[in-house]
Amino acid sequence: MPGDAPGGRIVVVGASLAGLRAAEALRDGGFTGELTLVGDEPDPPYDRPPLSKGVLLGRTRADACGLPSRRPLDARWKLGVPATGLDPLAKQVLLADGERLGFDRLLIATGTRARPWPDPGEAALDGMFTLRTSRDAERLAERLDAGPRRVLVIGAGFTGSEIASGCRERGLAVTVVERGRAPLIGALGGTVGAFATELQRAHGVDLRCGVTVTSLTGHDGRLTGAVLSDGERIDADIAVVALGAVRNTEWLAGTGLAAGPRGVACDAGCRVFDMYGIVTDDIFVAGDVARFPHPLYEYQLLALEHWGNAVAQAETAAHNMISRGPDRRPHLTVPAFWSSQFGLNIKSVGVPTFSDQVVIAQGSPGERRLVAVYGYRGRVTAAVTVNRAKWLEYYQHLIETAAPFPPDPGAADFDGSEPVPSDVPDPRVLSHGPTVYVTGHLPLLRPPSRRPGG
Amino acid sequence: MHVVVDLNRCQGYAQCVFLAPEVFELHGEEALMYSPEVPEDQREKVLRAVAACPVQAVFAGEQAGAGAG
Numbered sequence: 001m002p003g004d005a006p007g008g009r010i011v012v013v014g015a016s017l018a019g020l021r022a023a024e025a026l027r028d029g030g031f032t033g034e035l036t037l038v039g040d041e042p043d044p045p046y047d048r049p050p051l052s053k054g055v056l057l058g059r060t061r062a063d064a065c066g067l068p069s070r071r072p073l074d075a076r077w078k079l080g081v082p083a084t085g086l087d088p089l090a091k092q093v094l095l096a097d098g099e100r101l102g103f104d105r106l107l108i109a110t111g112t113r114a115r116p117w118p119d120p121g122e123a124a125l126d127g128m129f130t131l132r133t134s135r136d137a138e139r140l141a142e143r144l145d146a147g148p149r150r151v152l153v154i155g156a157g158f159t160g161s162e163i164a165s166g167c168r169e170r171g172l173a174v175t176v177v178e179r180g181r182a183p184l185i186g187a188l189g190g191t192v193g194a195f196a197t198e199l200q201r202a203h204g205v206d207l208r209c210g211v212t213v214t215s216l217t218g219h220d221g222r223l224t225g226a227v228l229s230d231g232e233r234i235d236a237d238i239a240v241v242a243l244g245a246v247r248n249t250e251w252l253a254g255t256g257l258a259a260g261p262r263g264v265a266c267d268a269g270c271r272v273f274d275m276y277g278i279v280t281d282d283i284f285v286a287g288d289v290a291r292f293p294h295p296l297y298e299y300q301l302l303a304l305e306h307w308g309n310a311v312a313q314a315e316t317a318a319h320n321m322i323s324r325g326p327d328r329r330p331h332l333t334v335p336a337f338w339s340s341q342f343g344l345n346i347k348s349v350g351v352p353t354f355s356d357q358v359v360i361a362q363g364s365p366g367e368r369r370l371v372a373v374y375g376y377r378g379r380v381t382a383a384v385t386v387n388r389a390k391w392l393e394y395y396q397h398l399i400e401t402a403a404p405f406p407p408d409p410g411a412a413d414f415d416g417s418e419p420v421p422s423d424v425p426d427p428r429v430l431s432h433g434p435t436v437y438v439t440g441h442l443p444l445l446r447p448p449s450r451r452p453g454g
Numbered sequence: 455m456h457v458v459v460d461l462n463r464c465q466g467y468a469q470c471v472f473l474a475p476e477v478f479e480l481h482g483e484e485a486l487m488y489s490p491e492v493p494e495d496q497r498e499k500v501l502r503a504v505a506a507c508p509v510q511a512v513f514a515g516e517q518a519g520a521g522a523g
């Protein structure tokens with residue numbers, strides 16, 4: 001609040017999308033004190049979504065994805081230096097270079113990293129990649145330029161599917177291996193999963209679902225291929241591991257904060273909880289690393305790996321960091337994300353995994369345009385569009401107003417298809433992470449006997 | 455100058471594509487792709503795209519943290 005905004009010292013750990021936007025919002029909100037951004041990557045903040053799209057296609061250079069600033073920051077940047085610890089009592093962040101940064105308010109925005117291939121020996125083979133950073137994208141794009149004989153993509157979530165799409169567009173042979181029954185099924189359920197299966201195959205992807213990669217093979221330190229759980233062998237000179245993300249919370253171990261593999265838990269105002277569920281008042285969190293309660297989803301703690309959430313939550317956290325109690329506001333934004341793959345624009349509002357039913361309310365898979373609407377216990381909870389982005393706003397309104405599911409036929413050009421179970425699998429059966437992690441329970445957990453691929 | 459598009463907000467109206475085709479392109483019917491780093495000679499066109507986007511999804515500015523280290 002202008003007027004109330006404290007001076008003092010604010011430290012932001014994680015100098016990417018959420019960290020940057022929070023820092024800007026702090027200054028916009030009138031914060032005049034010392035502002036320090038700490039980031040372990042050497043580069044100034046950059047945008048990650050183009051890395052699996054334009055950069056892989058060779059249309060954009062990996063080092064040309066910097067984020068534009070919204071305003072001058074007057075901040076101290078500590079880049080290329082990880083935070084290694086936090087002393088909540090002394091209110092200090094410890095850095096790898098030995099510096100101790102004192103703070104009055106701290107924002108945790110350390111995001112996630114790519115889940116590595118579990119076998120370190122195999123992961124070290126030349127030809128193995130993950131995709132999270134601009135460096136990863138640069139190296140991968142270079143190797144794709146060199147024209148590999150076949151690319152193996154392990155995991156068919158959004159990142160894996162976008163990588164497969166980019167490779168096919170370059171005319172490269174691609175095999176995708178996914179433990180779940182379909183691509184994107186973890187985030188979007190069975191109906192859109194079936195659509196994605198058909199889409200990948202139509203674009204010439206050799207898609208193998210319900211199987212896992214049991215080992216990778218190499219010769220002279222170079223990747224030569226993979227062995228699958230069904231006994232098949234794939235020859236490939238490049239493998240991209242797209243097994244979801246790991247939250248960067250290790251540096252908070254032993255601090256007594258509610259930080260762990262599922263992220264850093266906070267209240268609706270982005271204030272971090274300690275391990276007993278007691279809220280701190282000087283430590284805040286935003287972006288991919290945060291888990292926060294959402295009233296539209298029964299106050300379950302959500303962790304969202306979405307660009308839009310990082311921006312919106314950063315703005316709310318920043319506002320609350322410099323506001324007194326009654327002026328603070330909740331982070332209530334309806335989750336939304338986009339993906340582009342195989343020439344299609346796939347967008348979502350709400351939380352599709354928070355559902356028991358789904359109906360194709362407009363279009364059809366055959367037309368490659370559709371709107372899938374998700375419901376839970378008779379109310380609309382999410383919608384996914386394929387090349388129908390203009391409709392999202394309408395469905396967002398239905399979600400916000402807890403409109404009845406299935407949606408009113410008169411409401412849109414409803415083609416009369418019937419709702420079916422949304423078929424959201426237990427995330428434990430997937431190769432890829434669900435990207436929206438509804439912590440606690442999923443409305444529809446499948447019994448273990450139905451897990452494909454063991 | 456750098457540019458970022460809030461693709462949650464973008465509705466594929468393609469005004470930006472008409473105004474600055476070297477920076478913005480449609481991939482398929484409605485997926486927008488763009489080059490975040492704007493070449494000097496495209497600045498004016500990009501600023502026009504920022505102004506023309508009907509949903510204010512395009513944002514341009516100097517690169518954040520440039521020269522920081």
Ligand SMILES: Cc1cc2nc3c(=O)[nH]c(=O)nc-3n(C[C@H](O)[C@H](O)[C@H](O)COP(=O)(O)OP(=O)(O)OC[C@H]3O[C@@H](n4cnc5c(N)ncnc54)[C@H](O)[C@@H]3O)c2cc1C
Binds near residue numbers: 038040052310
């Ligand atoms: C390839 C790719 C494609 C994507 N495409 C889409 C898309 O199409 N649509 C969409 O909605 N979202 C997409 N996303 C997700 C989106 O990019 C993220 O939601 C967003 O980057 C989250 O921002 P963040 O700042 O919370 O976390 P991050 O971007 O992960 O940033 C966290 C930063 O903190 C740093 N850090 C970690 N630990 C420490 C430490 N101890 N000390 C100092 N610094 C540390 C990290 O290195 C990193 O720089 C994509 C992500 C990737 C990787």
Ligand code: SF4
Binds near residue numbers: 468
């Ligand atoms: S003008 Fe705006 S809405 Fe249209 S394509 Fe460009 S960014 Fe999207």
